[in-house]
Amino acid sequence: MKVPEKIRTHCPFCNAHTEHIVSINKKGNTRHNSKGTRKFREIKKGYGGMPRTPKKPVYKTAKRVVLLLKCEVCGKRHQKVYERMKKTLELKKVE
Ligand SMILES: [Zn+2]
DSSP, rough: EEESSSEEEEEEEEEEEEEEEEEEEOOOOOOOOOHHHHHHHHSSSSSOOOSSSHHHHHHOOOEEEEEEETTTTTTEEEEEEEEEEOOOOOOEEOH
């Protein structure tokens, strides 16, 4: 599916329809010293093995795509979630 690089849509901060720059949201890096990972590391130590059951492989064909919209007036970003789509999403250039 193709999405134009610029979309005119509603901005919740300006409370009006403005031009937005579109980019695809990617998952950020995991933090190795966040509280959850520190606690998990502590639990895994020593005798006793894994505290949680290992994850089963997931066979899903469609991915949920999140678009990052940046308002050109106020410069703030908000997200727009598409439903699950099988085809890869690409940004279409508009001259
Ligand atoms: Zn705005």
